[in-house]
Amino acid sequence: MTELLQQALTWQNGLIFLGWAVLFLFIVLGFVTYAIYFERKVIGWMQFRHGPTRVGPLGLLQSVADVLKLLIKEDTIPQKADRALFILAPIITFVPAFAVLAVIPYTPSLYFADLHVGLLYYAALSSLSTIGIILGGWASNNKYSLIGGMRSAAQMISYEIPLVISVVGVVMLSGGLSLRTIVEGQGNNFWEWNLLPQMIGFVVFMIAAVSELNRTPFDLPEAESELVAGYHVEYSGFRFAFFMLAEYVYVFAIASLTTVLFLGGWHPPLAILDFIPGLLWFMLKFVFVVFFLFWLRATMPRIRVDQLMSFGWKVLLPLALINIFVTAAYIELFLK
Amino acid sequence: MIRTEELLLNVGPQHPSTHGVFRIVLKLDGEIIKEATPVMGYLHRGTEKLAEQLNYTQIIPYTDRMDYVSAMTNNYVLVHAVEKMMNIEIPERAEFMRLIVMELQRVASHLVWWGTYLLDIGAMSPFLYAFRDREVIIDLFNELCGARLTYNYMRVGGVKWDAPSGWIDKVRDFIPYMRKRLKEYDKLVSGNEIFLARIKGVGIYDAQTAIAYGLSGANLRCTGVNWDLRKQEPYSLYERFDFDVPLSFNGDCYDRYRIRIEEIVQSLRILEQAVEQFPSEGETMGKVPRVIRPPAGEVYARIESPRGEIGCYIVSKGKAEPYRLKFRRPSFVNLQILPELLVGQSMTNLITILGGVDIVVGEVDC
Amino acid sequence: MSDKPEELNVQSPQTEQTERTPINQEAESFERAVDTPQSRLEQLVEQLKHDIAEDVVDEAIINEVNGQLPTITVKKEHWLAVARWFQVEEEWSCDYLRNVAGVDQGDELEVVYHLISLQTRREIAVHVKTEREQSWIPSVTPLWPTANWNEREVYDLLGIDFPGHPDLRRIMMPDDWVGHPLRKDYDPSDTEV
Numbered sequence: 001m002t003e004l005l006q007q008a009l010t011w012q013n014g015l016i017f018l019g020w021a022v023l024f025l026f027i028v029l030g031f032v033t034y035a036i037y038f039e040r041k042v043i044g045w046m047q048f049r050h051g052p053t054r055v056g057p058l059g060l061l062q063s064v065a066d067v068l069k070l071l072i073k074e075d076t077i078p079q080k081a082d083r084a085l086f087i088l089a090p091i092i093t094f095v096p097a098f099a100v101l102a103v104i105p106y107t108p109s110l111y112f113a114d115l116h117v118g119l120l121y122y123a124a125l126s127s128l129s130t131i132g133i134i135l136g137g138w139a140s141n142n143k144y145s146l147i148g149g150m151r152s153a154a155q156m157i158s159y160e161i162p163l164v165i166s167v168v169g170v171v172m173l174s175g176g177l178s179l180r181t182i183v184e185g186q187g188n189n190f191w192e193w194n195l196l197p198q199m200i201g202f203v204v205f206m207i208a209a210v211s212e213l214n215r216t217p218f219d220l221p222e223a224e225s226e227l228v229a230g231y232h233v234e235y236s237g238f239r240f241a242f243f244m245l246a247e248y249v250y251v252f253a254i255a256s257l258t259t260v261l262f263l264g265g266w267h268p269p270l271a272i273l274d275f276i277p278g279l280l281w282f283m284l285k286f287v288f289v290v291f292f293l294f295w296l297r298a299t300m301p302r303i304r305v306d307q308l309m310s311f312g313w314k315v316l317l318p319l320a321l322i323n324i325f326v327t328a329a330y331i332e333l334f335l336k
Numbered sequence: 337m338i339r340t341e342e343l344l345l346n347v348g349p350q351h352p353s354t355h356g357v358f359r360i361v362l363k364l365d366g367e368i369i370k371e372a373t374p375v376m377g378y379l380h381r382g383t384e385k386l387a388e389q390l391n392y393t394q395i396i397p398y399t400d401r402m403d404y405v406s407a408m409t410n411n412y413v414l415v416h417a418v419e420k421m422m423n424i425e426i427p428e429r430a431e432f433m434r435l436i437v438m439e440l441q442r443v444a445s446h447l448v449w450w451g452t453y454l455l456d457i458g459a460m461s462p463f464l465y466a467f468r469d470r471e472v473i474i475d476l477f478n479e480l481c482g483a484r485l486t487y488n489y490m491r492v493g494g495v496k497w498d499a500p501s502g503w504i505d506k507v508r509d510f511i512p513y514m515r516k517r518l519k520e521y522d523k524l525v526s527g528n529e530i531f532l533a534r535i536k537g538v539g540i541y542d543a544q545t546a547i548a549y550g551l552s553g554a555n556l557r558c559t560g561v562n563w564d565l566r567k568q569e570p571y572s573l574y575e576r577f578d579f580d581v582p583l584s585f586n587g588d589c590y591d592r593y594r595i596r597i598e599e600i601v602q603s604l605r606i607l608e609q610a611v612e613q614f615p616s617e618g619e620t621m622g623k624v625p626r627v628i629r630p631p632a633g634e635v636y637a638r639i640e641s642p643r644g645e646i647g648c649y650i651v652s653k654g655k656a657e658p659y660r661l662k663f664r665r666p667s668f669v670n671l672q673i674l675p676e677l678l679v680g681q682s683m684t685n686l687i688t689i690l691g692g693v694d695i696v697v698g699e700v701d702c
Numbered sequence: 703m704s705d706k707p708e709e710l711n712v713q714s715p716q717t718e719q720t721e722r723t724p725i726n727q728e729a730e731s732f733e734r735a736v737d738t739p740q741s742r743l744e745q746l747v748e749q750l751k752h753d754i755a756e757d758v759v760d761e762a763i764i765n766e767v768n769g770q771l772p773t774i775t776v777k778k779e780h781w782l783a784v785a786r787w788f789q790v791e792e793e794w795s796c797d798y799l800r801n802v803a804g805v806d807q808g809d810e811l812e813v814v815y816h817l818i819s820l821q822t823r824r825e826i827a828v829h830v831k832t833e834r835e836q837s838w839i840p841s842v843t844p845l846w847p848t849a850n851w852n853e854r855e856v857y858d859l860l861g862i863d864f865p866g867h868p869d870l871r872r873i874m875m876p877d878d879w880v881g882h883p884l885r886k887d888y889d890p891s892d893t894e895v
């Protein structure tokens with residue numbers, strides 16, 4: 001991939017890029033399908049029940065059946081809804097979700113783009129999806145959606161800042177914003193990963209990441225028991241599938257980002273295990289982060305809007321700032 | 337020019353958290369509630385009017401459907417009122433059966449409340465755990481009277497079905513099982529930071545307000561008023577058993593939560609003693625005339641249902657049908673405090689407070 | 703309305719109601735030689751007559767089957783004063799309104815209030831009667847807020863007006879319903895059924 005990226009852009013190269021991108025899109029869609037299936041299974045097991053078992057062997061085709069159902073549904077748009085924005089909102093939510101996946105390095109040679117400002121690119125694009133949510137809430141012409149959209153805006157602002165600031169410590173330790181550099185800066189043993197030196201940053205990042213994903217305990221914009229599905233209450237059929245798709249592709253993105261930033265990317269936890277290919281280590285850590293997100297969803301109640309914002313501003317942000325100072329002091333005193 | 341408007345939001349009859357078909361019309365300023373008006377009557381089925389044409393035994397299935405989560409106590413209040421009027425003596429075994437099923441029903445009802453309350457707050461799993469345990473109780477009732485939710489079990493003078501062989505042993509086995517489960521639930525939920533932050537300090541009122549609004553059940557006891565009809569106006573065999581009434585003083589949702597959990601513990605205590613003292617033989621029906629015709633007069637009988645004081649006011653003219661039958665439903669009366677509690681709260685707290693009041697809309701509308 | 707116990711006229715002793723103890727039969731006056739429900743009821747009626755009006759109490763009986771519950775019938779014009787009396791009078795201090803039930807007695811409508819004091823446990827049931835046409839009973843919502851929805855239900859189902867009620871409108875039936883379902887002469891025929 002590296003050589004391919006360094007060559008000049010010809011029609012042939014362009015088509016090869018397109019082919020890889022489409023292949024990757026299918027891989028991500030496959031992930032989404034089975035992430036939904038595994039989420040339902042894992043949450044079911046935690047609640048002492050089976051989860052999907054009927055459609056296909058062990059219920060494996062459940063998500064396929066669900067997606068098929070969504071595709072063949074009637075496309076309803078409320079009469080007084082703002083048509084253009086209503087149609088645009090899911091697209092605006094989904095496109096950045098997929099676009100951020102470009103900068104994640106999976107192995108030393110398998111990546112799509114090595115931007116010098118990879119992390120910044122990620123943070124910037126992921127904020128765009130919130131515009132889609134707010135638009136969806138507004139355009140539905142429904143008060144519940146409006147409240148859901150407004151909550152989402154408040155939540156996004158409150159948690160984007162701690163999210164980005166918590167990784168500044170990692171950036172300082174690695175010396176660059178490029179995600180490849182950050183992974184290469186971590187070593188082949190788990191104590192050389194960024195996890196232990198940046199523990200505070202990791203905790204803040206995980207909490208802020210769950211909030212960015214709009215998942216329980218921070219799923220206020222779509223709080224089922226209060227807002228009856230919040231911002232996507234008027235969406236049905238494939239538009240609804242787009243919102244769900246965006247959420248799960250973001251799960252993929254955040255889990256990959258966590259793996260890259262804090263868990264060592266393709267590095268094994270112990271140096272002697274490096275005969276196992278890096279991609280497998282990446283996938284293992286990634287799966288663990290995704291499982292942790294499912295586990296949180298099954299266990300925690302939902303936090304209230306004012307508590308959410310006070311938590312973000314009064315607790316997470318100061319912690320992230322303290323992390324920066326401590327890291328800076330450490331670098332100045334020990335590494336220079 | 338930026339201006340703010342008040343939003344009129346309909347927490348409509350169809351809503352996952354209103355526990356039935358019940359509507360609240362909210363005037364919102366952003367997320368703060370300025371005014372809340374409950375609208376009810378969607379589930380009004382005219383039980384009281386229908387009762388005027390049915391004889392007393394025929395009314396019993398109707399009572400099941402009022403507070404469908406706690407049907408045994410509804411049955412009891414009606415037959416208790418009639419037995420008071422006719423001064424009928426109930427055989428001991430029948431009275432024990434009644435007490436055991438009422439306490440089991442209290443546990444089941446509180447489990448439903450617990451599971452759905454936590455579901456409203458956002459935690460998905462306790463709902464399933466609660467229903468799994470309630471399933472054990474429902475199976476017991478199924479074995480006893482053939483129904484899972486609306487039992488039609490009690491009759492004027494006793495109960496319809498006797499306990500099948502081995503049933504009491506199953507009740508006896510249920511008690512330690514439930515105690516173990518309650519400990520697990522306490523560990524899972526009661527210490528959870530998010531949960532505590534959500535319900536502590538929410539929906540506070542004091543004892544005077546509670547008494548003025550006629551609240552009963554856990555809603556009254558959370559303010560420190562020691563009023564539990566099982567102790568203050570004992571009925572059935574409650575005087576024989578040793579149990580405590582949980583009491584609390586802050587008057588917020590957390591107190592109501594803790595009281596109800598503690599009530600399950602106390603119910604298990606009563607069940608344990610009742611199962612020990614259960615008479616090994618006896619009649620299930622007392623001496624009752626073929627046609628139940630209470631003498632002319634009136635009576636107001638009341639018992640402690642899981643939701644509060646449920647009362648049955650009967651005016652009889654000496655016929656087989658009541659002249660007027662009125663149910664004093666605890667959910668209906670408890671709900672009155674809601675508009676006052678909600679002013680100034682955020683919309684999320686609406687769900688927390690409404691869940692804490694523990695209503696069943698079948699009972700609100702009757 | 704047969705079989706109701708005889709009406710109490712304070713001057714003559716009651717025949718069937720009280721326990722048959724020799725001391726009791728002598729206690730016609732107001733001294734509390736033996737504290738029976740009957741004597742307390744008589745004292746109550748005297749107090750009400752003294753404090754409110756001569757003709758306030760129409761009837762006063764002890765409801766035997768209902769745990770010796772004193773039951774009085776008051777005139778609706780004096781009902782608000784009587785209610786306030788029960789709330790503030792030291793011996794009674796009825797702070798808890800348990801139940802409000804409307805009854806259609808055929809020739810008139812009545813509302814039954816069950817009051818209790820949580821401290822002293824004294825209970826009383828009060829019947830207030832009104833005519834079928836233009837029926838009204840003063841509202842006790844200012845005294846006990848719990849009466850709010852109870853009176854709305856009685857208004858909705860029986861058609862009794864409650865002057866003094868802050869927000870008297872239908873509660874169970876739809877707002878545009880015609881008629882009052884719980885009345886005995888209500889015609890339930892539904893044209894669509």
